[in-house]
Amino acid sequence: MNIRRRSGVSRTSTAASPKTTGVRRLAIRPPTVSRLAGPLPISLSTGRHSTLGHSGCPTLNKNTTCLTEKLATKQPSYLRPTRNSVSSVASQRSTSSVINRTVVGARTIAANREIATSRTISASQRTTTVSRSGPVPRTPSELVQCKEKLMQLEKELTNKDDALKMSRELSEMLKSSLEINKAKLENTSLERDTLKDAVITLKEKVEEFRVTVEQGEARMQSLCDQLNEKEAMIRVLHNDVVDLRGQIRVAVRVRPMLKSEAEISSANFIEYPAVNEIAVNLGAKSSSKFTFEKVFTPVFTQKTIFDNVQDFILSSLHGFNIGLIAFGQTGSGKTHTMRGGEGDNEGIIPRAASYLFKESKKLEETGWKFQFSLSFLEIYNNEAYDLLNNHAAVKLRLVSNVVSIDGLTEHPLVKLSDMAGLLCIADKNRKTAATKCNEYSSRSHAIYIWNIKAQQESTGISTSSVLKLVDLAGSERAKESGVVGQQFKEMTNINQSLSALQKCISMQKARSQHVPYRDTKLTQVLMDCLGRGNSKTMVVVNINPCNEQATESKRSIEFAAKMRDTHIGSAVQQRDL
Numbered sequence: 347m348n349i350r351r352r353s354g355v356s357r358t359s360t361a362a363s364p365k366t367t368g369v370r371r372l373a374i375r376p377p378t379v380s381r382l383a384g385p386l387p388i389s390l391s392t393g394r395h396s397t398l399g400h401s402g403c404p405t406l407n408k409n410t411t412c413l414t415e416k417l418a419t420k421q422p423s424y425l426r427p428t429r430n431s432v433s434s435v436a437s438q439r440s441t442s443s444v445i446n447r448t449v450v451g452a453r454t455i456a457a458n459r460e461i462a463t464s465r466t467i468s469a470s471q472r473t474t475t476v477s478r479s480g481p482v483p484r485t486p487s488e489l490v491q492c493k494e495k496l497m498q499l500e501k502e503l504t505n506k507d508d509a510l511k512m513s514r515e516l517s518e519m520l521k522s523s524l525e526i527n528k529a530k531l532e533n534t535s536l537e538r539d540t541l542k543d544a545v546i547t548l549k550e551k552v553e554e555f556r557v558t559v560e561q562g563e564a565r566m567q568s569l570c571d572q573l574n575e576k577e578a579m580i581r582v583l584h585n586d587v588v589d590l591r592g593q594i595r596v597a598v599r600v601r602p603m604l605k606s607e608a609e610i611s612s613a614n615f616i617e618y619p620a621v622n623e624i625a626v627n628l629g630a631k632s633s634s635k636f637t638f639e640k641v642f643t644p645v646f647t648q649k650t651i652f653d654n655v656q657d658f659i660l661s662s663l664h665g666f667n668i669g670l671i672a673f674g675q676t677g678s679g680k681t682h683t684m685r686g687g688e689g690d691n692e693g694i695i696p697r698a699a700s701y702l703f704k705e706s707k708k709l710e711e712t713g714w715k716f717q718f719s720l721s722f723l724e725i726y727n728n729e730a731y732d733l734l735n736n737h738a739a740v741k742l743r744l745v746s747n748v749v750s751i752d753g754l755t756e757h758p759l760v761k762l763s764d765m766a767g768l769l770c771i772a773d774k775n776r777k778t779a780a781t782k783c784n785e786y787s788s789r790s791h792a793i794y795i796w797n798i799k800a801q802q803e804s805t806g807i808s809t810s811s812v813l814k815l816v817d818l819a820g821s822e823r824a825k826e827s828g829v830v831g832q833q834f835k836e837m838t839n840i841n842q843s844l845s846a847l848q849k850c851i852s853m854q855k856a857r858s859q860h861v862p863y864r865d866t867k868l869t870q871v872l873m874d875c876l877g878r879g880n881s882k883t884m885v886v887v888n889i890n891p892c893n894e895q896a897t898e899s900k901r902s903i904e905f906a907a908k909m910r911d912t913h914i915g916s917a918v919q920q921r922d923l
């Protein structure tokens with residue numbers, strides 16, 4: 347009976363439709379609507395819970411029922427029905443008792459399920475005020491719908507629960523990440539402070555270093571200035587020494603007798619009374635003694651010869667024009683002295699190349715920079731030819747007392763091996779010319795012109811100078827040699843040029859206003875090395891020791907003595923403007 351009375355109880359949801367159920371809306375205040383979302387097994391007349399749990403729905407398990415009972419006993423006041431709702435329910439009781447029994451059973455099951463699941467709903471979900479209940483199911487299909495809805499709700503609930511779990515986990519992760527970041531931030535702040543301190547220390551050190559560098563630079567500049575001064579002083583002293591030995595220095599070199607000569611000749615007209623003295627004895631009545639800057643006896647090697655001329659050659663790097671001339675009769679050893687052979691037999695020209703490269707490297711350490719270039723000129727029958735350009739003819743011009751050679755090729759010398767290549771070309775061109783004319787090489791003057799440009803950035807000084815290494819033609823006298831025709835012409839030209847050379851040097855000695863440099867091609871080419879303001883000259887007179895050549899040898903020595911006595915004022919360094 348109790349059950350029947352209670353079976354007329356309508357649902358307590360706020361969403362219950364009074365029209366359908368005949369139950370007036372209960373004044374239920376949220377907050378935990380989700381708990382109350384399904385129909386509850388509550389007797390509206392007594393406010394007590396339904397006891398239909400087990401009997402109304404056999405499938406309902408015991409636990410769920412107990413839960414329902416617990417909930418019902420603890421039902422809050424806002425779930426209790428009003429008086430109006432009770433009377434309304436009573437009027438409906440008889441007509442729908444059967445349905446209600448079923449419905450109530452179903453509602454109890456649903457409510458129990460919902461209550462059971464609602465316990466896991468989060469606090470946020472509990473605040474929702476939406477009612478999930480619909481009209482009370484009256485038919486089995488409605489019941490099924492109700493069940494489906496319930497399942498759907500449960501599913502949603504599970505999903506939300508999962509989402510909540512994930513949110514919680516995420517929140518935990520974010521929390522821990524926040525903690526880590528906080529810790530990191532604190533570390534970063536500490537590091538930043540440490541770095542700030544380090545930067546300040548570094549700045550101080552940089553400043554100290556800058557000051558030290560400035561002081562070092564000033565010291566270095568001062569040392570460089572001192573070095574430059576000393577280097578300039580050394581140059582002056584070096585050139586003073588060279589000048590003291592004479593602006594025109596004359597040396598005599600007597601070559602040894604060749605094996606072939608020794609078989610048919612003897613060499614006893616030359617004597618060496620003292621160091622740097624040579625005596626020529628052509629008989630009891632004709633004996634002469636000469637003194638020179640140097641007398642190189644036959645025992646002197648190619649190396650010792652060069653050692654004696656290298657300081658002279660060095661002056662060319664200091665901005666002075668230098669002329670080193672090999673004079674002598676045919677076969678006296680001029681080419682051997684200047685060009686020489688291979689290895690130990692190398693002459694002055696290849697040795698000068700090595701020396702200039704070596705010395706220029708040393709001077710580069712004091713800030714000097716050098717540029718070298720080379721030209722090879724040949725003068726034959728008073729005409730000039732380029733030995734590095736297929737023996738092409740070139741023209742000499744004198745402009746304001748400065749010689750310029752039109753068409754003469756100039757070849758840069760960057761490294762020592764460049765010189766060797768150019769020497770080969772020159773030798774080849776000379777040989778080719780020699781095949782056309784017998785004894786050609788003895789009849790021509792070969793002039794190796796080494797152009798030197800120097801610059802010192804720190805002082806702004808720049809110089810340009812030239813080193814001319816000359817292998818003159820043989821100096822025989824035409825009349826005495828008895829040659830005729832082409833050979834006579836050659837010999838005449840040779841002797842004219844050699845006489846002009848001697849004349850120019852003599853007139854320079856006499857400080858003549860007019861020195862006839864223009865007279866021959868040879869003197870034109872050599873004029874900047876023959877006593878002009880910035881020049882120094884050295885003549886090596888080569889002597890054939892054989893008695894048969896005694897007269898010609900004596901003449902050569904006398905020629906040398908005349909040049910030796912010539913005095914030319916001190917040389918002046920050739921500075922660029």
Ligand SMILES: Nc1ncnc2c1ncn2[C@@H]1O[C@H](COP(=O)(O)OP(=O)(O)OP(=O)(O)O)[C@@H](O)[C@H]1O
Nearest residue numbers: 601602675676677678679680681682787788819820
């Ligand atoms: N100091 C020396 N030691 C050994 N041999 C030498 C010496 N000087 C010259 N000779 C040799 O003597 C010969 C003639 O020398 P060289 O050709 O140099 O004379 P030259 O004066 O240049 O003659 P030319 O005027 O005909 O060119 C060569 O065979 C050379 O090798």
